[in-house]
Amino acid sequence: MDRLGWAAGFAYRSMGLSIGVRVNHPEFLPLVGACLPPECHPSDDSEVDMLYSLSFSTSQPHDRVRLFNIAYADGGRIARTHVQAEMLAAFTEHVQLNIAAMAKTRTFIHAGAVGWQGQAVIIPASTMQGKSTLVAALVKAGAEYLSDEFAVLDDAGLVHPYPRPISLRCHDLTGSKTLVTAAELGGRIAPKPLPLGLVLLTQFSDEAHWRPRKVTPARAVLDMFANTVSARISPERALQTIRVAAEQADTLRGSRGEAEQVVDWLKRHYGNPAS
């Protein structure tokens, strides 16, 4: 692959990982840079932990032979498509997942996360459980936005902002997604890491009413670990981080109906988000 003629590249660091990117045409570098996940900083590392190679197609729509846009992670192909945006989306997701799995200074839990009264509320859940919908409702109600995809914990149990646009699923047959920012919902991104205060183990269910029950720290650890990206890669470290978080936070479990049930409940039990 090194013989394919890579014209430009750059390196960056994120959470203790060094990642390199190279492209076949230098004019695409800014485009690639804009696709990087939060907390990526340029670096001058000559050796990297992971190398991405992006081959952009310069074919025109009327060309008889149309080249593919192809993305590789190290030696493996991660996308091959005529649509440039699709390759970039696949690249972004791959980088994001790699950082989440291999990060040396943070533990990534698949969860929504917001700030409520100076403390983080996280909602660990697998995909399609209504996590982003609940995060959006909380942000609309005045909560500070941390993330709709990953609760990023450090060793002290602080939850760091990881503010990607919130990805809301459309209520149509396609199941496609629309992206909205916290600002578009009338909210704002948390300016600093927040101590974990509350863990909500919940999923949307049509006829459910939010009546949460407290769970023990061990059950809280079990559920958070079941949503931890690095669970199989560095279990000792992940468990220790989650333990710190579980010991300092309350963990509640229950099915919910509409997201507003949880918003109202939080206001009743914990007061308004910013007061």
Add this chain to the structure above:
Amino acid sequence: MNTYPKATGNLVRLDLADETVLYNKETHQTHSLNATAALIWKHCDGQTGFDKLVDLLPSKLTGTQSRDVVEYTLHHLANKGLLDQASLVDATMTRRNAIKRAALVGFGIALPVVVSALAPTPAQAASLLATGANCTSGSECNSGICESLKCT
């Protein structure tokens, strides 16, 4: 009862107050042990005999009740792969468990409970893949459709 139960190796252990969380690096199963199960499991070192395990339980239980609790707990732990099966030499260990579980209610101690979950792979612990990304099945794709190993 001539039994010296021993915990399996390759477990990552995390103690939280009187509970314990265990992660098995081979099976990728995570287990949450409540206080009673954790108390007994922690003493499964291959040196502590069944009778000594019985003595660990609160004295308000009768001797028979304590033995039933320990027997049930060991069976439960062994079923979850948390004990070395070779150390469980007594065949009676696997009998009448459902009956015993019911009979434990009212003993004044928490029933031994082990709840388990599978630790995810990185891809399982993330949202679905975008159109154009490589995949192996529709369940990985945002669209739910995998065509020629690619999300459509």
